[in-house]
Structures are given as structure tokens and as C-alpha cells.
Amino acid sequence: MGLDAFVNCNCLREGKVKPAPFDLSLLEWTDDGIEMPDTVEDEIFYQFHEWKEQACTHEDMQIYSDRVGNTSGMNVYYGVLERLGEERFPLLRRIWGSPFTAEESRKALSELEQFERRVGEVEGIFLLESGSMEEYQMTLVGEDRWFYSAGNEITYRLNPEGFCVQDREGRVLFQSRAFTQETVETNRSGWQRFNARFSDSDTGSTCETTSPISKKIWGVEELYYPASFQVVNRGLTSSDLRAIRVLRKLFEASIQTGNPVIWV
Incomplete structure (x- = not known):
């Protein structure tokens, strides 16, 4: 789950598309982008989608498309908006709705610049x-x-107290702002697995679970298990919010082409 968005190119309007196996006059500009009416025969509908993928130099006839944020990223985005005052950003708070016209994108870009300047007023926990x-x-x-x-x-949580391990009843099994992680190899049902032993760096308290904190490194088959962690509080920067970078490119593409930003 999350939010994706795109802006269509103008290659269709400018006659810069490849020959199509159907009548181009059938195509419509809708709130979902360049589409074929539902009333056409199935064969034409499938031909359109296959043709559209490489109809011009822009994949799927989109001059720009990207993921604005996953669920957690969007929660942070809206949380920052709320703390800075949603009423100050009327367009940015409704990006998960109807398409933005080019004029709305121009206004939203101005809001985004103000949002980026003030994002450091909000404190994050990392x-x-x-x-x-x-x-x-x-x-x-x-x-x-x-x-x-x-x-x-069990659940792993992040809150003002730090990293937290809770059981299903909500009891705190481990809480720390600086801790080590030791992985212990085990065999479960014939599969190689790793357990984790968390140890608080100050108190020495420990907690063992069946789920180490890990990271997948591109091109490496084995997971990477960090040996130590810390929790820090600091003011946010624009790089902490992926949405800022992506929204800027979406709004600029909309202004450049005159086409709407379409939220998916």
C-alpha cells in the first residue's frame, strides 16, 4: 500500500507516437490519464494497452511517474503536515484525491517550498x-x-522511549535507546534461521526473539544483521521525506506539460 502518481507526456497531442493498430481518435483524456473507452471491443482494448507501453520515448506515455511514499512514509508526511498546520497547505493535504491541474500544481509547488523550509521544526525519532x-x-x-x-x-516499536519489544498483551519485554544485536543460528523445521539477542548497552538487560533486525543488500543473497543500534532524536530534513522530492518532480512535470498529476 502507498501512493503512486504520474504525469502524461504530450507525444499523442504532438503526433510523436508510433503507428497504432487501432483508430487513435478513440483515445480519451480522463482522470486516469490517456485511456480507451470501456465500450470498445476487448481486442482493441488489449491492443491499446500493449501499444501504450512503448508508444513513444516515454514508458507508458508518462513523462514522469514514481512512488510518492509507502504507507509508513505517507503517515510521516501527513504527520508533519498536521504538526505544521494543515490549513497552511490546502493542496498538499489532499494529494491522495482528484488529479491536480497544471495550475493547481503551480500553487502546490509553492506550498511544497514552504513545507520544505519548515520541515526542520518537526522532530523525528530514528x-x-x-x-x-x-x-x-x-x-x-x-x-x-x-x-x-x-x-x-511480538511487535517491534519505535517511540519516545526508544526501541521497544512488546508481547501480544502489550507488555514491554525490552526497551532501549542503545543496544547490541547478537544473532544465533538455529534450525527450524529443517531451515536455517537466526534468532536475535538484544542487549541494552547501559543496563545489560537482554531479550531473545526469533526475529533479528536485518537488511537486504542488493546483489547479496544473505541478509545483513547489524551488530549495534542507537535511537536518536533530531529535527527532520527534507531528505527524510521521500515525498518532497517526488512531489516536486511531479508538479514540475505538470507545469511543463500542462497535464494533470494523477494519483494512483
Whole structure:
């Protein structure tokens, strides 16, 4: 789940598309982009979608498309909007709705510039690998966010107290702002697995679970398990919100082409 968006190119209007196996006059500009009416025969409908993928130099006739954010990323985005005052950003708060016209995109870009200037006023909580300081999870101060659940038995959470392991009844099994992770190889049902032993760096308290915190590295088959973590609080930067970068490109593409931003 999450939010995706795109802006169509003008190649169809400018006659820069490849020959089509159907009558181009059938095509319509709709709230969903360039589409074929539902009333056409199935064969034409399938021909259109196959042709559209490579009809011009832009894949699927989209000059720009991207994921604005996954569910957690959009929750952070809306959380920041709320803290800065949603009423100040009337367009940015309704991006998950009807398409934005080019004129709305122009106004939304102005809102986005103000939003980016003020994002540092909001404080975030970050779970970082101690060595590289790479971010693994984040939430906003004042929130208690779960980011992992193991069969409803335990959840991993990030909140003002730090990293937290809770059982299904909500009891805190482990809480820390600086801790190590030791992975222990085990065999479950004939499969190689790893358990995790978390140890608080200050108190020495420990917690063992069947789910280490891991990361997938592109091109490497084995998962990477960091040895230590820390939780830090700091003001947000624009790079913490993927939505800022993507929205800017969407609005600029809309202004450039005169075509709407379509939310998916």
C-alpha cells in the first residue's frame, strides 16, 4: 500500500507516437490519464494497452511517474503536515484525491517550498545502525509506531522511549535507546534461521526473539544483521521525506506539460 502518481507526456497531442493498430481518435483524456473507452471491443482494448507501453520515448506515455511514499512514509508526511498546520497547505493535504491541474500544481509547488523550509521544526525519532549511522526506521516525536510483527506474538516499536519489544498483551519485554544485536543460528523445521539477542548497552538487560533486525543488500543473497543500534532524536530534513522530492518532480512535470498529476 502507498501512493503512486504520474504525469502524461504530450507525444499523442504532438503526433510523436508510433503507428497504432487501432483508430487513435478513440483515445480519451480522463482522470486516469490517456485511456480507451470501456465500450470498445476487448481486442482493441488489449491492443491499446500493449501499444501504450512503448508508444513513444516515454514508458507508458508518462513523462514522469514514481512512488510518492509507502504507507509508513505517507503517515510521516501527513504527520508533519498536521504538526505544521494543515490549513497552511490546502493542496498538499489532499494529494491522495482528484488529479491536480497544471495550475493547481503551480500553487502546490509553492506550498511544497514552504513545507520544505519548515520541515526542520518537526522532530523525528530514528533507529540507526551505530557504525554506519544508517537509518532503519523512523517516526515522529509523540508517536508510538510498530514496524514489525512476528505472528502476533511480538511487535517491534519505535517511540519516545526508544526501541521497544512488546508481547501480544502489550507488555514491554525490552526497551532501549542503545543496544547490541547478537544473532544465533538455529534450525527450524529443517531451515536455517537466526534468532536475535538484544542487549541494552547501559543496563545489560537482554531479550531473545526469533526475529533479528536485518537488511537486504542488493546483489547479496544473505541478509545483513547489524551488530549495534542507537535511537536518536533530531529535527527532520527534507531528505527524510521521500515525498518532497517526488512531489516536486511531479508538479514540475505538470507545469511543463500542462497535464494533470494523477494519483494512483
